[in-house]
Amino acid sequence: MSEFDIIWHRYNLKQNPYFTEPLTIEGSIVPIETLVGRDKEKEDITTNISLGGGTRFLVIGEAGVGKTSLVNFVRARARKNLFFSPINEIKVQDDWTPTLLVIDVLQNIYSETKSHGIKIQNNNLLKTLEDLFELSRIVEADDINPEAVLSISLSQATRLYEDLVREIINAGGYKAIIIHFNNLDNLDEAENYDKLFNNLRDFFQNKHSIFIFVGSEFIYNIINYRPKVRQIFVNVPIEIGKLSINEMKMLIKKRISYMRIGNRDYIEPHSEEALKLLYTLYDGNARDILNSLSTSVQHLKDRNTPTFIEEVKLKEILFNVANEMLLKKISPNEQKVLNEIIRLKKTTNSELANTLQKQRQHISSYLSKLLDIRAVKVDFIEGTKKYYSPTAEALWLKFKVTEKEIKERRTKELNKIEQVQQSLKKYLG
Structure with a gap:
């Protein structure tokens, strides 16, 4: 397969079903009638x-x-x-x-x-x-x-x-x-x-x-x-509230079904467990869920086969992307501030200063860097207070894969290999 081949063709799909652009009256990637719920x-x-x-x-x-x-x-x-x-x-x-x-x-x-x-x-x-x-x-x-x-x-x-x-x-x-x-x-x-x-x-x-x-x-x-x-x-x-998990499943199913190439059977790139994991992480925010699924497919190492993204694979890919994109660009003190913002979900400069026992001007400096690299965002302003929250990409840092998860995945893979080998032996005699 050429390095310039369309990734989604491996899954028998015309293009990316996880796009985040709004549906428009005319000219959308999929018809506006595919809106769910x-x-x-x-x-x-x-x-x-x-x-x-x-x-x-x-x-x-x-x-x-x-x-x-x-x-x-x-x-x-x-x-x-x-x-x-x-x-x-x-x-x-x-x-x-x-x-x-x-x-x-x-x-x-x-x-x-x-x-x-x-x-x-x-x-x-x-x-x-x-x-x-x-x-x-x-x-x-x-x-x-x-x-x-x-x-x-x-x-x-x-x-x-x-x-x-x-x-x-x-x-x-x-x-x-x-x-x-x-x-x-x-x-x-x-x-x-x-x-x-x-x-x-x-x-x-x-x-x-x-x-x-x-x-x-x-x-x-x-x-x-x-x-x-x-x-x-x-x-x-x-x-407008968030879609339910079942509506998110339906939304993606509709898109994938619409985007399949001809009458070929398509391959859904992600597992249901991977989708549930993202739904929980983002509290049902459709844009962040879709962007995370898209990113995980784009960062697969094997470009020749339609790799299925299960829960551990998703966590592994997204954590590594966030590590390269964010952690490698910041100092230990900036990382402490980022970890605290991820923990608190929404917070202010003064709250961070109190929690981390640092001066507010130092926190301001760290926040400035974190804003520059898109690790945090200004969520809203209340009077003179600015509330900061982690970006969707920063939340991928919560996905560090444990040794136990790696072992469990490896065991599943070995069991699958054994099943396939047994099946081949039966067929080939």
Whole structure:
């Protein structure tokens, strides 16, 4: 087998079934219909959309549980029922001003009208949108300050949006327009919510528009303490939990079945025990589980046969990857801090200083290094306190294989070899 052959072909699969990208309305690796579970959440989002224009609500949950895929799934169904919604979600930018947010929405919708073949009858509106689109393209290509070039006020941008929405509704007989904002937690300072949303009340109250905002579970806590911002989100937030272990099994089975090459029997790369181990480690976080399975296959030494990844093999591979990626880059003191963060799951600088009996400035230095190599992350900020947690990769350090596990695996392998040898003897006489 060539070193450039596709790893997944060994398993009779077209490509990686453990991908972590969200399912999209069009162009996903697998169809959006392969989404698993979430019946209640699907119903909740559908009900909110069914309220029609003027609806604004949050979809919240831990990073990696599948919020974006779920919203895209419901939007895909809504598009088949006379709701206009651009294929792509709009990623929230930390440097947005209110005007730039509206302009990004305009561009997103205008691109969709062109792909749908919707003709804008108002020639002045059409010319203005085309000019705005061209200017935005130049700004992005040349990294120019957009507000200095676009020279359009918030009220003008809002009026353009209202005119465009009216044209689309009239042209296609749509019930409403659905706009999906992703990564609301990209606004890393609480004050940015005030700056952005307090000036956009008129924009978000458009009677023909439904706005869906997707973000982390901490977003609602920030918004809840800002009355003016909270008033924009008129509906109760929809919280997305984690898939059950059986749903995770079903998700992977569906993907593998869809990706098999022709009618060949596929080989599932991992054991059920390996999946359960990861499910426990990550408390059901789908993204971290899938990424770990993908990493384990990519780091198999034997590239010529479809190696089956059982529990001990998984632990061995992932620990070795984390060792190379993290432990070999840090000092003993930094390793002590990392081990303590892994033990505590979430902690602060001061808590680490007290536990390890070190000065806070020393802990800050260690944390800085651990952040640089992606061993830890800032989980959330509460006032002036930063809470740190281990990254998904750092948790692989919990997988150090014991001598007992190695012996047990070797015994199983020897028993298997003996069984195969006996079978061969019978067949060959």
